[in-house]
Amino acid sequence: MGENEMRDDASERLSDALTKVVADLSERIRSKHEFSIIRAPDSGYLYVGLKDGRYWSGGSMLYESTDFDAIGSVAECLQDCVMEVLWIVWPECPSHGFGLHVRQRSGEAVWSCEGAASHVVAAVGALNSKKAG
Numbered sequence: 001m002g003e004n005e006m007r008d009d010a011s012e013r014l015s016d017a018l019t020k021v022v023a024d025l026s027e028r029i030r031s032k033h034e035f036s037i038i039r040a041p042d043s044g045y046l047y048v049g050l051k052d053g054r055y056w057s058g059g060s061m062l063y064e065s066t067d068f069d070a071i072g073s074v075a076e077c078l079q080d081c082v083m084e085v086l087w088i089v090w091p092e093c094p095s096h097g098f099g100l101h102v103r104q105r106s107g108e109a110v111w112s113c114e115g116a117a118s119h120v121v122a123a124v125g126a127l128n129s130k131k132a133g
């Protein structure tokens with residue numbers, strides 16, 4: 001169901017990364033907006049954008065030389081895209097309200113709060129399960 005068209009452009013690795021990162025969005029955002037991997041027609045670069053093509057992460061593009069690059073760049077692109085579409089900083093630290101940044105810890109991509117004392121909030125893809133638990 002339309003999935004094959006996306007698979008042509010986006011590698012399995014980037015598609016899997018996007019599925020993982022989108023799970024970190026709130027239920028409310030996920031119900032309203034569908035994100036996918038978009039190839040810019042002029043440059044051929046890959047971005048995260050709205051499935052209908054209205055917006056994409058103009059400031060950040062996707063790269064995937066390693067698993068961390070894939071998940072990290074997808075997360076940054078989704079942050080950009082959420083900012084453009086919804087005008088919100090996402091995600092925020094539940095304790096301090098700062099915008100979170102993707103960092104690498106022990107080879108794993110994590111959401112990190114860079115406040116006075118920087119700390120890891122959750123692994124990328126586990127933000128909502130972390131809140132629920």
Ligand SMILES: [Zn+2]
Nearest residue numbers: 093095096113
């Ligand atoms: Zn914090």
